[in-house]
Amino acid sequence: xxxxxxxxxxxxxxxxxxxxxxxxxxxxxxxxxxxxxxxxxxxxxxxxxxxxxxxxxxxxxxxxxxxxxxxxxxxxxxxxxxxxxxxxxxxxxxxxxxxxxxxxxxxxxxxxxxxxxxxxxxxxxxxxxxxxxxxxxxxxxxxxxxxxxxxxxxxxxxxxxxxxxxxxxxxxxxxxxxxxxxxxxxxxxxxxxxxxxxxxxxxxxxxxxxxxxxxxxxxxxxxxxxxxxxxxxxxxxxxxxxxxxxxxxxxxxxxxxxxxxxxxxx
Amino acid sequence: xxxxxxxxxxxxxxxxxxxxxxxxxxxxxxxxxxxxxxxxxxxxxxxxxxxxxxxxxxxxxxxxxxxxxxxxxxxxxxxxxxxxxxxxxxxxxxxxxxxxxxxxxxxxxxxxxxxxxxxxxxxxxxxxxxxxxxxxxxxxxxxxxxxxxxxxxxxxxxxxxxxxxxxxxxxxxxxxxxxxxxxxxxxxxxxxxxxxxxxxxxxxxxxxxxxxxxxxxxxxxxxxxxxxxxxxxxxxxxxxxxxxxxxxxxxxxxxxxxxxxxxxxxxxxxxxxxxxxxxxxxxxxxxxxxxxxxxxxxxxxxxxxxxxxxxxxxxxxxxxxxxxxxxxxxxxxxxxxxxxxxxxxxxxxxxxxxxxxxxxxxxxxxxxxxxxxxxxxxxxxxxxxxxxxxxxxxxxxxxxxxxxxxxxxxxxxxxxxxxxxxxxxxxxxxxxxxxxxxxxxxxxxxxxxxxxxxxxxxxxxxxxxxxxxxxxxxxxxxxxxxxxxxxxxxxxxxxx
Numbered sequence: 001x002x003x004x005x006x007x008x009x010x011x012x013x014x015x016x017x018x019x020x021x022x023x024x025x026x027x028x029x030x031x032x033x034x035x036x037x038x039x040x041x042x043x044x045x046x047x048x049x050x051x052x053x054x055x056x057x058x059x060x061x062x063x064x065x066x067x068x069x070x071x072x073x074x075x076x077x078x079x080x081x082x083x084x085x086x087x088x089x090x091x092x093x094x095x096x097x098x099x100x101x102x103x104x105x106x107x108x109x110x111x112x113x114x115x116x117x118x119x120x121x122x123x124x125x126x127x128x129x130x131x132x133x134x135x136x137x138x139x140x141x142x143x144x145x146x147x148x149x150x151x152x153x154x155x156x157x158x159x160x161x162x163x164x165x166x167x168x169x170x171x172x173x174x175x176x177x178x179x180x181x182x183x184x185x186x187x188x189x190x191x192x193x194x195x196x197x198x199x200x201x202x203x204x205x206x207x208x209x210x211x212x213x214x215x216x217x218x219x220x221x222x223x224x225x226x227x228x229x230x231x232x233x234x235x236x237x238x239x240x241x242x243x244x245x246x247x248x249x250x251x252x253x254x255x256x257x258x259x260x261x262x263x264x265x266x
Numbered sequence: 267x268x269x270x271x272x273x274x275x276x277x278x279x280x281x282x283x284x285x286x287x288x289x290x291x292x293x294x295x296x297x298x299x300x301x302x303x304x305x306x307x308x309x310x311x312x313x314x315x316x317x318x319x320x321x322x323x324x325x326x327x328x329x330x331x332x333x334x335x336x337x338x339x340x341x342x343x344x345x346x347x348x349x350x351x352x353x354x355x356x357x358x359x360x361x362x363x364x365x366x367x368x369x370x371x372x373x374x375x376x377x378x379x380x381x382x383x384x385x386x387x388x389x390x391x392x393x394x395x396x397x398x399x400x401x402x403x404x405x406x407x408x409x410x411x412x413x414x415x416x417x418x419x420x421x422x423x424x425x426x427x428x429x430x431x432x433x434x435x436x437x438x439x440x441x442x443x444x445x446x447x448x449x450x451x452x453x454x455x456x457x458x459x460x461x462x463x464x465x466x467x468x469x470x471x472x473x474x475x476x477x478x479x480x481x482x483x484x485x486x487x488x489x490x491x492x493x494x495x496x497x498x499x500x501x502x503x504x505x506x507x508x509x510x511x512x513x514x515x516x517x518x519x520x521x522x523x524x525x526x527x528x529x530x531x532x533x534x535x536x537x538x539x540x541x542x543x544x545x546x547x548x549x550x551x552x553x554x555x556x557x558x559x560x561x562x563x564x565x566x567x568x569x570x571x572x573x574x575x576x577x578x579x580x581x582x583x584x585x586x587x588x589x590x591x592x593x594x595x596x597x598x599x600x601x602x603x604x605x606x607x608x609x610x611x612x613x614x615x616x617x618x619x620x621x622x623x624x625x626x627x628x629x630x631x632x633x634x635x636x637x638x639x640x641x642x643x644x645x646x647x648x649x650x651x652x653x654x655x656x657x658x659x660x661x662x663x664x665x666x667x668x669x670x671x672x673x674x675x676x677x678x679x680x681x682x683x684x685x686x687x688x689x690x691x692x693x694x695x696x697x698x699x700x701x702x703x704x705x706x707x708x709x710x711x712x713x714x715x716x717x718x719x720x721x722x723x724x725x726x727x728x729x730x731x732x733x734x735x736x737x738x739x740x741x742x743x744x745x746x747x748x749x750x751x752x753x754x755x756x757x758x759x760x761x762x
Contacts, residue, residue, distance in 0.1 A: 074662075074663055075662075076659050076662060076663065099665060099667070102662065102663060102664070102665040103665045105663070106663065107659075107660075107663035109656060109659070109660065109663075111656055113654075113656040113657060113659065113660035114660070115657065115660070115675055115679075116679065117678045117679050117682065117757070126664065126666075126674065127664035127665065127666070130666060130670055130674065131664060131665045131666060131670075157384060157385075175664070176663070176664075179664060179665065
């Protein structure tokens with residue numbers, strides 16, 4: 001990918017001097033981020049650091065701001081105050097920075113958001129061909145590799161509407177991966193799925209976690225959080241309440257609100 | 267407990283659906299005569315239907331005075347087009363047949379290639395399929411030909427079809443590299459065909475050669491063409507047998523482009539010099555069904571892209587663009603079409619201070635386009651709003667820029683969602699062309715009125731001409747509607 005320093009030199013050393021986190025280079029950094037929807041305070045002074053290759057799982061009750069948090073990282077939501085730096089690039093009003101950050105991040109949505117008018121393979125090759133200007137043949141070869149990886153190569157010429165929910169979500173993951181992102185954001189990837197399809201999607205994400213890509217996953221799947229996460233972030237009312245390693249977090253939560261939440265769902 | 271379970275022993279194939287095929291009598295008994303009131307309704311419908319068929323059959327084949335239509339068929343078809351210049355229309359039909367045949371053949375060849383590439387067989391319509399698809403148009407053609415007095419129109423129609431189909435099958439056999447030139451040739455033939463019937467003034471060769479040299483510039487710039495020239499023509503005849511470098515090829519390409527543009531201009535100039543200025547006819551001579559068709563097709567093809575721009579502009583984040591689009595749409599949707607036509611005919615000269623005023627035909631088509639684009643823009647906007655926000659977000663997350671998101675993601679979905687409404691708009695537009703009569707443009711319906719200004723038919727055969735005209739409008743509108751349904755089904759493959 002393009003060297004960030006050539007694009008905007010003034011931003012290049014924004015966080016290069018920052019301390020590493022857990023022995024990793026910092027990939028996403030949020031400092032004092034605030035977000036309002038009208039008068040509703042969706043994010044309240046969020047401070048967060050995610051290291052390169054780290055798997056972070058964000059949990060919390062609905063309306064707690066989990067989705068808003070990760071949607072701010074690739075500017076699907078605009079943050080009102082504070083600073084967000086992704087891989088050394090600060091999110092500002094500058095559209096070039098936004099474009100750059102969106103190239104480095106892939107996103108998987110709760111409702112899949114596949115393009116219904118395109119076949120599976122065209123869904124996957126759209127980004128590489130239009131944004132990275134990759135030749136058609138190369139893009140399709142890559143797409144087939146990715147479909148092998150998510151275990152549905154035989155569905156390549158079908159339309160999204162002909163697939164099951166689990167298959168659609170796996171296509172959506174392949175579509176994001178086709179852009180070779182450094183960071184993958186998952187916004188409740190299994191919440192819209194029938195129970196028997198959840199595991200097929202989670203398995204793909206687990207596989208992904210082993211490849212060293214940075215993952216930020218918003219989910220309600222506690223089993224997944226326990227198994228895959230390097231760190232678990234618990235959010236409530238737009239604030240980060242507690243952060244911890246999964247073993248410690250699930251067995252011995254410190255905060256009262258965390259204890260209450262876990263007691264309700266486990 | 268066990269009694270409630272189905273007995274699979276006596277029912278070995280429980281998964282098969284019951285046999286739904288009924289004999290005709292059984293079907294009629296089940297659907298038409300299943301109780302006394304249904305039987306009564308069936309009988310009444312059959313009796314009324316039979317009476318209608320009898321009277322309309324008698325009208326069409328026995329009592330109808332079709333002389334009025336028969337004698338004035340030329341008037342209905344081409345109106346007041348000068349009779350001794352009608353050969354131009356014949357030339358145009360052959361040119362159009364070739365242009366359409368070429369485009370059709372090229373498109374078919376392309377879809378076949380694509381099918382071979384993806385391994386999904388393209389559906390190829392058989393002649394029977396095509397007849398079923400266009401039966402109303404065929405019926406209209408048969409009716410018109412049956413009303414002609416000589417054999418020539420029939421022979422002409424058949425030979426036009428033969429030319430079109432012949433060109434099509436020839437185009438399908440052409441090599442891949444000929445495909446781009448074929449598109450251009452097709453477009454050029456279509457333009458030329460209209461110059462034959464509209465006459466050329468002193469400036470026509472200018473813009474024609476501009477178009478042709480643009481095409482030549484593009485063609486000479488394609489990689490295939492450069493390679494072809496290099497390997498097949500230049501190198502065999504050149505003393506230097508060395509391989510061309512990339513730099514050579516680029517220089518070579520630029521040279522070919524310059525040469526082909528100059529050649530194009532010269533060829534067009536010579537062609538026009540040969541034709542000479544043909545001012546015997548002009549756009550204003552167009553009339554009858556011919557005018558109705560040309561004006562409608564022109565307005566539909568022109569208003570569609572304009573409507574897209576307006577609809578997208580209305581949702582723009584730039585206030586000035588948004589206001590402009592809103593004002594345009596609301597203004598032209600808010601005035602009657604007849605008022606617009608009068609403005610186009612009379613008042614526009616007060617605003618536009620031009621030396622040579624625009625022809626009436628041009629003004630009419632402009633008014634028609636402006637009027638319909640305002641309506642179509644709102645239909646398209648409805649489609650844009652129906653595309654879920656998540657689609658746009660998915661595009662953004664992939665790193666696409668707003669124009670790309672609009673073109674690749676939003677518009678394709680929005681347009682396929684509004685096909686029925688849009689085609690409805692186009693059908694209504696097609697019939698609105700009859701309002702041209704108000705500014706004394708002799709379109710199809712006005713041509714019918716002219717029949718009855720003749721001494722012979724002032725009071726007779728009023729219904730016959732009306733029925734004929736109505737049938738022609740219906741046949742064409744019905745085909746549009748059928749085609750839109752086909753397009754919907756085609757685009758709907760695998761969706762939702």
